[in-house]
Amino acid sequence: MEQDLSRVVDALPGLVWTALPDGDIDFLNQRWCEYTGLTQSEARGFGWRAAIHPDDLSGLLETWSASLASGAPREAEARLRRFDGVYRWFHFGTAPLADAQGRTLKWVGINTDIEARKQAEAKLRASEQRSRSIIDGLPANLMLMTPEGMFADGNRQMMDYFGTPFEELRTLPVDAKIHPDDRPELMRRWAHSLASGEDCDTEARFLKANGEYHWFRTLGVPLRDDDGRIVMWHLLQTNIDDRKRAEVLIAGEKLVLEMVATGRSMAVILDALCGLVEGTISAGYCSIVLVDARGARLKHGAAPSLPESFITSVIGRPVTVHSGPCAMAVHDGRQVIAPDLSTETRWADDWAPMAMAHGLRSCWSIPLLSSAGKALGAIAIYYDQPKRPTPEDQAVIDQITHIASIAIERAQNDAALKRSEVFLAETRRLSSTGGLSKRMATGEITWSDEVYRMFGFEPGVPVTLELILTRVHPDDVFTFQDMLDAQQLGNDYIHEYRLLMPDGAIKHLYVVASAGRDQDGELEYIAAVQDVTPRRQSEEALTKARSELARVARVSSLGALTASIAHEVNQPLAGIINNAGACMMMLDEDPPDVRGARETARRTIRDANRAADVITRLRALFTNTQAPLEAMDLNRVAREVIALAMSELQRNHVVVRTELAESLPTIIGDRVQLQQVILNLLLNASDAMSAVSERTRLVVVRTERDAGEGVRLSVQDAGAGLDPEIADRLFEAFTTTKSGGMGIGLSVSRSIITGHGGRIWATPNAGPGVTVSFSIPPRADGMAEAGRQGVTATPAASDPGRGMSESVSPR
Amino acid sequence: MTVAKSLVCVVDDDESVRESLPDMLRKFGFAAEVFPSAEDFLASEQLGQTQCLVLDVAMPGMSGPDLQAELHQRRLAIPIVFITANGDASVRPSLMRGGAVECLFKPFSLTAFRDAVHAALQPTSRGPS
Numbered sequence: 001m002e003q004d005l006s007r008v009v010d011a012l013p014g015l016v017w018t019a020l021p022d023g024d025i026d027f028l029n030q031r032w033c034e035y036t037g038l039t040q041s042e043a044r045g046f047g048w049r050a051a052i053h054p055d056d057l058s059g060l061l062e063t064w065s066a067s068l069a070s071g072a073p074r075e076a077e078a079r080l081r082r083f084d085g086v087y088r089w090f091h092f093g094t095a096p097l098a099d100a101q102g103r104t105l106k107w108v109g110i111n112t113d114i115e116a117r118k119q120a121e122a123k124l125r126a127s128e129q130r131s132r133s134i135i136d137g138l139p140a141n142l143m144l145m146t147p148e149g150m151f152a153d154g155n156r157q158m159m160d161y162f163g164t165p166f167e168e169l170r171t172l173p174v175d176a177k178i179h180p181d182d183r184p185e186l187m188r189r190w191a192h193s194l195a196s197g198e199d200c201d202t203e204a205r206f207l208k209a210n211g212e213y214h215w216f217r218t219l220g221v222p223l224r225d226d227d228g229r230i231v232m233w234h235l236l237q238t239n240i241d242d243r244k245r246a247e248v249l250i251a252g253e254k255l256v257l258e259m260v261a262t263g264r265s266m267a268v269i270l271d272a273l274c275g276l277v278e279g280t281i282s283a284g285y286c287s288i289v290l291v292d293a294r295g296a297r298l299k300h301g302a303a304p305s306l307p308e309s310f311i312t313s314v315i316g317r318p319v320t321v322h323s324g325p326c327a328m329a330v331h332d333g334r335q336v337i338a339p340d341l342s343t344e345t346r347w348a349d350d351w352a353p354m355a356m357a358h359g360l361r362s363c364w365s366i367p368l369l370s371s372a373g374k375a376l377g378a379i380a381i382y383y384d385q386p387k388r389p390t391p392e393d394q395a396v397i398d399q400i401t402h403i404a405s406i407a408i409e410r411a412q413n414d415a416a417l418k419r420s421e422v423f424l425a426e427t428r429r430l431s432s433t434g435g436l437s438k439r440m441a442t443g444e445i446t447w448s449d450e451v452y453r454m455f456g457f458e459p460g461v462p463v464t465l466e467l468i469l470t471r472v473h474p475d476d477v478f479t480f481q482d483m484l485d486a487q488q489l490g491n492d493y494i495h496e497y498r499l500l501m502p503d504g505a506i507k508h509l510y511v512v513a514s515a516g517r518d519q520d521g522e523l524e525y526i527a528a529v530q531d532v533t534p535r536r537q538s539e540e541a542l543t544k545a546r547s548e549l550a551r552v553a554r555v556s557s558l559g560a561l562t563a564s565i566a567h568e569v570n571q572p573l574a575g576i577i578n579n580a581g582a583c584m585m586m587l588d589e590d591p592p593d594v595r596g597a598r599e600t601a602r603r604t605i606r607d608a609n610r611a612a613d614v615i616t617r618l619r620a621l622f623t624n625t626q627a628p629l630e631a632m633d634l635n636r637v638a639r640e641v642i643a644l645a646m647s648e649l650q651r652n653h654v655v656v657r658t659e660l661a662e663s664l665p666t667i668i669g670d671r672v673q674l675q676q677v678i679l680n681l682l683l684n685a686s687d688a689m690s691a692v693s694e695r696t697r698l699v700v701v702r703t704e705r706d707a708g709e710g711v712r713l714s715v716q717d718a719g720a721g722l723d724p725e726i727a728d729r730l731f732e733a734f735t736t737t738k739s740g741g742m743g744i745g746l747s748v749s750r751s752i753i754t755g756h757g758g759r760i761w762a763t764p765n766a767g768p769g770v771t772v773s774f775s776i777p778p779r780a781d782g783m784a785e786a787g788r789q790g791v792t793a794t795p796a797a798s799d800p801g802r803g804m805s806e807s808v809s810p811r
Numbered sequence: 812m813t814v815a816k817s818l819v820c821v822v823d824d825d826e827s828v829r830e831s832l833p834d835m836l837r838k839f840g841f842a843a844e845v846f847p848s849a850e851d852f853l854a855s856e857q858l859g860q861t862q863c864l865v866l867d868v869a870m871p872g873m874s875g876p877d878l879q880a881e882l883h884q885r886r887l888a889i890p891i892v893f894i895t896a897n898g899d900a901s902v903r904p905s906l907m908r909g910g911a912v913e914c915l916f917k918p919f920s921l922t923a924f925r926d927a928v929h930a931a932l933q934p935t936s937r938g939p940s
Contacts, residue, residue, distance in 0.1 A: 575827030
């Protein structure tokens, strides 16, 4: 039986052996001996040990001894030398063989080749090693967390970042390294992921070993076993500090620029800028100082985190290098870094101790420069520890300084613009001027509030041509339409028209319009609209006063002309008497000289008519009635006046010479008014020569054809000439060169001539004296009435010196 | 043609005077000539034969008084009857002082005119030579 068993064991395809209870090997099967190349006798006892890899032997024996001692089988692994000297890994399985009483009779062992598994395991270990080094080499923090959310493991990168050993980390609260501001949100989301098993993706600041917080994106993914249970969380942290700072910076910049754009006050904007700096550069305090209007002293800008007493110690300091880093930065236009105030020598006796007394240890001041390079102020960053800006800090500083400069310059410009808008609005209000624009392509009209007020519409009501026309005075609608037509030409223009308000009031609007192109190149008018009602009313009153003056002037000429009038009347009267006398004598003859009598009677009638004409003319000249406009020959008008004034002129020893052009164009006007002008010029010329004795008191009355179909009349005297000081004001009322004159004549003359659409002027002669001339333009029949009205309402069109073209006829 | 008729010259720029006065003068029995201006009269052949001058005061160019002074200058003692349409009586004294026989204001009566011319033709009315 024993023999049979031995054969069976020998035949087993495994390496099998038995041992006595004390561990002494007493049998090894044939396969074992074949494998190792040892014989039964060689291997029995302790001989088998020769086939065990020397490195594995002690471990194997240890396990074997333990098994024997306890009586419980222990497994072991060791390399077994093949007959050819090659070692392969084997599993050493043992089991005790016991009798019915439980005593160990023998140990049975079996060695199983596990070389393949061992190699696979080695490969796996090598791969794990590689993985570990890759993980450790990752430029990211990798953390393993338990399913309960506690810290389990991490890579070297993470270790280096936190600077805390794993063991300590495992004992710390899980949120210990998270920025307090980010903690609630992050923990809320982490708890949610733990509960739901969903991936976790968060952004938060984590405390670095050096005390700084950096922004990380933390991506958490659960690792599950085959049953889907979460066995581990993998947390991958990527440093997004640069991006986050840039984001914060951009968001901050956007906020600041929005504030600028929406016209927030400078104080609010500067506060926001300080907040932006403090949120971007960790652990610092920021302040902004500005420069006063004269650029001489610092004034407060913003310092939301600095004590009041520090601020008041800084502001008001003169802009010199000795006043402190901000003043120096402004003065030099360069960044000033004071990395450690305790060793700072530049402001050692004043500013530095003051700053240190407020707990500050370092200060960086950066000037804020306008686009033109002018210092607007400075931005300062303070720390309560010695510190120099890192390149990252510098980049942020440059960025913020840039945006701050833009914001401040813009805010200052806006403030200036606002002041000037207020100024403009006030000016417009005071001058009753409004603005309007009209886009010709669309007909879109925009009014300022003043124009709405002038028209008596609620501001904001859409402006249409129809709306405007409801207010335009019916008498001015035609010229208004003319103006609209003229707009198509794209010329600048001046236009005046009246509004008839619902309450019957009349307003005079004066429009000065300038044509331009909008950004799309479309024709656009920008116009100033002025309510000139008070001016027009006073002008009307003035015109009334002037015509009254004119009448006074005429009446006073009456006195001057008494002699002339008497002459003019007496002359024909003499003729009448003489002729009637002669007629009677002829009839008394025998036979009566009937032919002669008839002739003298005819002369009598003629002279009587002549006398009647004189009276008619005089009545016209010296009464207030308006004579009708008529076509006339200026030469004839001039001759009549000269005749009327002749005796007066002769009495003053004035010689009149006439140089009247032949075939002058006919003009249309008021004969009496023009006669009055000529008479006035003649009497002036005569008066101007009253002191002349050394030369002929010559007056030359000249008519000639003017430009176009106009005519010109000049009266040239040989008097003392004009005082240049008076020349400019010659035609103004109450300017006089005569001791006895009122100075009304020329002013009245001018209003008459401008009323005829002409002009009147004076020029000194080459020799002694002055020539006063007027010109009357030709008139179309339709224009005559308009010109006539102009006598009482001096039209804008006749006012010289206006640069803009007149698109419409004067009203 | 009788020798006895005295030559009376009229100088006046007013045509109606120049038309009507010669008729009158002829009816009174004088010879009459008319001139529109003092200059024309001075240039005429009748200057030396004129025994009475009816002279307008106010005329373009040389006035009546100017002519009076000129004649005086030339020692031509022609008696002058001034006529003027200017109603201003203040001119009369100076004209009379200048040697005028009379100064009539237009319109004047035929009688006054005839008396004045007759007075002028009296030998005593000749001005100092």
